[in-house]
Structure formats: structure tokens, C-alpha cells
Amino acid sequence: AQRVTQPEKLLSVFKGAPVELKCNYSYSGSPELFWYVQYSRQRLQLLLRHISRESIKGFTADLNKGETSFHLKKPFAQEEDSAMYYCACQGGSEKLVFGKGTKLTVNP
Amino acid sequence: GAVVSQHPSWVICKSGTSVKIECRSLDFQATTMFWYRQFPKQSLMLMATSNEGSKATYEQGVEKDKFLINHASLTLSTLTVTSAHPEDSSFYICSASSPTGWLQETQYFGPGTRLLVL
Numbered sequence: 366a367q368r369v370t371q372p373e374k375l376l377s378v379f380k381g382a383p384v385e386l387k388c389n390y391s392y393s394g395s396p397e398l399f400w401y402v403q404y405s406r407q408r409l410q411l412l413l414r415h416i417s418r419e420s421i422k423g424f425t426a427d428l429n430k431g432e433t434s435f436h437l438k439k440p441f442a443q444e445e446d447s448a449m450y451y452c453a454c455q456g457g458s459e460k461l462v463f464g465k466g467t468k469l470t471v472n473p
Numbered sequence: 474g475a476v477v478s479q480h481p482s483w484v485i486c487k488s489g490t491s492v493k494i495e496c497r498s499l500d501f502q503a504t505t506m507f508w509y510r511q512f513p514k515q516s517l518m519l520m521a522t523s524n525e526g527s528k529a530t531y532e533q534g535v536e537k538d539k540f541l542i543n544h545a546s547l548t549l550s551t552l553t554v555t556s557a558h559p560e561d562s563s564f565y566i567c568s569a570s571s572p573t574g575w576l577q578e579t580q581y582f583g584p585g586t587r588l589l590v591l
Contacts, residue, residue, distance in 0.1 A: 401582075408566075408584040408585065409517070409566065409568075409582040411580075411581070414579070451516065451517070460532070461519070461580060464516060465515065
């Protein structure tokens with residue numbers, strides 16, 4: 366069964382600083398990886414998925430199969446990026462498994 | 474597009490009563506809907522997966538007789554918490570996906586329902 370680890374519960378950076386939210390997964394095959402974001406008092410929403418290779422709101426994430434990681438990065442954090450971020454992994458036809466989330470706070 | 478709604482957004486009930494939560498896909502047909510439970514400061518835990526017109530598939534440890542799921546149409550799934558007890562108090566979130574077209578099996582989440590059982 367797949368497992369997702371987000372080692373940081375809380376992450377605080379200053380506006381304009383680079384930010385990296387870590388995510389490691391364990392799955393024997395080739396999973397699909399996602400980042401979901403939940404802004405304050407809003408629903409969970411998809412930020413990006415590795416298969417689409419998009420950059421959303423300045424965020425990017427690269428799947429590193431060697432390190433089994435899918436870290437989320439943004440070169441210049443903005444205050445509006447403050448939110449809960451969940452990494453998720455889906456292997457084949459299996460269920461979507463979420464990490465415990467990282468709360469990002471971007472300070473002015 | 475791809476909006477999922479839940480009703481009610483919060484509910485308070487007495488122990489022993491049953492509570493029904495609705496999940497609707499507003500602008501797409503969801504062949505599959507998922508029900509999650511989220512405890513405070515915890516991640517989302519999948520409870521069950523339901524496909525339209527068939528019985529739900531429950532995750533290990535989830536009592537199917539307690540958490541009744543019905544997916545009668547392509548836009549509506551319901552979760553009924555039967556004989557609710559205080560330990561059932563939680564945040565219940567549904568999501569919906571469609572395997573066709575541009576949605577490409579991405580799950581779209583509802584806003585969640587906060588259940589408090591007294």
C-alpha cells in the first residue's frame with residue numbers, strides 16, 4: 366500500500382523568500398502524485414499533478430523517482446500562499462492517499 | 474467547472490439519531506464519489522468509494538452498516554451516519570471524479586460537513 370510522508374507540520378517563511386514543502390512517498394510501482402491546497406475556510410482543491418507538468422500560481426513540483434519525492438516549490442512566496450498543503454499519491458487503481466499536511470505561513 | 478457541493482455544511486444531533494449528508498456534483502457527471510473523514514489536525518482518511526448504481530466499497534475498519542452510502546445518480550451520493558455517537562463527531566468530506574474528458578479522474582472536493590454528536 367502506498368504511503369505519503371510530509372515531514373513538516375508547520376512551515377513559516379517571509380514574503381519573497383523561496384519555499385519548499387517536502388513530500389516523500391512509498392509505492393512499488395509508478396504512482397500519480399498530486400498537491401492539494403486548502404486555504405482558510407475553503408475546500409480542498411487540486412493545486413497540481415505531476416502528470417500535467419504545469420506551474421500553478423508559481424508552484425512547481427518534480428517527481429524524483431530515485432528519491433521517491435515530490436517536493437513542492439515556489440521561488441518567491443506570497444502572503445496569499447498561506448494555506449494547508451497536502452501531498453497525495455495514487456497508485457494504479459488504488460485509492461488516493463494523503464499526507465498529513467503542511468501548514469504554510471507566509472509572513473509580511 | 475467541476476464544483477461539488479455538500480449539504481448540510483454543519484449539523485448537531487443527539488446521540489442515537491441518524492444523520493444524512495448529501496454530496497452533489499453540480500456541473501459534471503460523477504461516476505465515482507468518495508467519502509473521507511478528517512479528524513482535527515489529521516489528514517483525510519478515505520472511508521468508502523461509491524460508483525453510481527452499485528454498492529460502495531468500504532475501507533478496512535469502516536462499518537458499512539453504520540455509514541450507509543447511496544449513489545443513486547451520477548450527480549448525487551449520500552452518506553448516512555446511523556445511530557450516531559459522540560465518537561462519530563468529525564469533518565466529513567466528499568469528492569467526485571469522472572474518468573472521461575478533461576477531468577481525467579481528478580478528484581474534486583466538496584466543502585465538507587461538520588458533524589457534532591451530543
